[in-house]
Amino acid sequence: MAGDMFLYWGSGSIPCWKPMIVLEEKGFGGYKNKLISFSNKEHKGEDVLKLNPRGQMPTFKDGDIVVNESNAICDYLESTYKDKGTQLIPSDKAQRARALQRMHEANNNLQQKLMLDLLYYFFQTKEEDRKEEEIKKKAEDAREEMNRWEGYLGETKAFLAGSDFTMADAWFFPYLAFAVRMGMEIEKYPNLKAYYDRVCARPSIKASWPPHWKDEPAKNVPLKGLV
Amino acid sequence: MAGDMFLYWGSGSIPCWKPMIVLEEKGFGGYKNKLISFSNKEHKGEDVLKLNPRGQMPTFKDGDIVVNESNAICDYLESTYKDKGTQLIPSDKAQRARALQRMHEANNNLQQKLMLDLLYYFFQTKEEDRKEEEIKKKAEDAREEMNRWEGYLGETKAFLAGSDFTMADAWFFPYLAFAVRMGMEIEKYPNLKAYYDRVCARPSIKASWPPHWKDEPAKNVPLKGLV
Numbered sequence: 001m002a003g004d005m006f007l008y009w010g011s012g013s014i015p016c017w018k019p020m021i022v023l024e025e026k027g028f029g030g031y032k033n034k035l036i037s038f039s040n041k042e043h044k045g046e047d048v049l050k051l052n053p054r055g056q057m058p059t060f061k062d063g064d065i066v067v068n069e070s071n072a073i074c075d076y077l078e079s080t081y082k083d084k085g086t087q088l089i090p091s092d093k094a095q096r097a098r099a100l101q102r103m104h105e106a107n108n109n110l111q112q113k114l115m116l117d118l119l120y121y122f123f124q125t126k127e128e129d130r131k132e133e134e135i136k137k138k139a140e141d142a143r144e145e146m147n148r149w150e151g152y153l154g155e156t157k158a159f160l161a162g163s164d165f166t167m168a169d170a171w172f173f174p175y176l177a178f179a180v181r182m183g184m185e186i187e188k189y190p191n192l193k194a195y196y197d198r199v200c201a202r203p204s205i206k207a208s209w210p211p212h213w214k215d216e217p218a219k220n221v222p223l224k225g226l227v
Numbered sequence: 228m229a230g231d232m233f234l235y236w237g238s239g240s241i242p243c244w245k246p247m248i249v250l251e252e253k254g255f256g257g258y259k260n261k262l263i264s265f266s267n268k269e270h271k272g273e274d275v276l277k278l279n280p281r282g283q284m285p286t287f288k289d290g291d292i293v294v295n296e297s298n299a300i301c302d303y304l305e306s307t308y309k310d311k312g313t314q315l316i317p318s319d320k321a322q323r324a325r326a327l328q329r330m331h332e333a334n335n336n337l338q339q340k341l342m343l344d345l346l347y348y349f350f351q352t353k354e355e356d357r358k359e360e361e362i363k364k365k366a367e368d369a370r371e372e373m374n375r376w377e378g379y380l381g382e383t384k385a386f387l388a389g390s391d392f393t394m395a396d397a398w399f400f401p402y403l404a405f406a407v408r409m410g411m412e413i414e415k416y417p418n419l420k421a422y423y424d425r426v427c428a429r430p431s432i433k434a435s436w437p438p439h440w441k442d443e444p445a446k447n448v449p450l451k452g453l454v
Binding site for chain 1: 280281289291292293294295296297298299302303306307316320321323324327328330331332334335336375
């Protein structure tokens, strides 16, 4: 099975990291793959475009079946290989409801507040054009968002949907890890800190950790002192 | 089952419409519900906030189980009531892969190009501040996006994942219908036009059509002549 799979991916891309965690959790470690360079525009290369006309990462195939959207790959792997490796969507309906809710909350609300509103403001606005007041408001919203997740973990303790690692963790953790790399002061959130250490210890996370993060610290840490 | 369900929703909201289509397709028509008024800030009312601290629409419960994220409600309903009504996630893995891919493409790429980039530009930029060149570029991207979906339907004919209506249609159609309401010239896209008519004829769509769309035409049709 893993032998029929192929993933094109970029290092540090959250949409790539999510299905990479899922691939490891489902027991497909060692799948064939190609790390592409965004700066060399390899995601617009002929081999990628043949499978993924949008030229986006990730691009994935399992035998003849091509699935490219990050969340779709995750759902495809879990539904197709339900009995293999970690069960990522719980059978119990209340736990499943919680997992689904947290998956999509991470994908929508957390992505919005942390990435699109706050971090992209730093990435896309020149330093001299940034407004103190806007940063303050966006950071406040991002902190409020982080405190929600801090509260969720206060209820469930170990993982986001309960005592087991689920798809909710595979979808949430990459945002948290990116925030930490960008200077988030995670010690201020004790539940998130314990969760971060717990998830970091999983073999799936170690095996899929963005390689360039291991080699070099972030050049900028815009969240420092803010979140 | 429908008797234990309750949905808070807003008229014309795409995140609300998606699970409403699913509720009808799964055979839960007649579920209890409350149409809330955004302008009266009813989504921030005490009854909503008790179930959904974010105060967002939709807000849904099934007995004691609360699920609020639009996509999570859809997935919860399909996975919990798999054998009831229309099967929305195909059993065949190739068809399922296609359905999942199109669901998330609609949620990501189509939402981005049509709504966030183009329509929100009209909604959020004063007429005198709009730049002709920006509109031209955004409209070109939205047309390119619509042409992708036109092509997808050229391959599958009836519905997005094949001959049957699936979750991909429940996630895609509300964007298409909104685009048509906003002035999209759907006659220029023959596959999309046939698809639109086919989906409009479904009882689930008739039962969930935004009530204020029936009563009043859109005040503005920014997509006219553009998409």
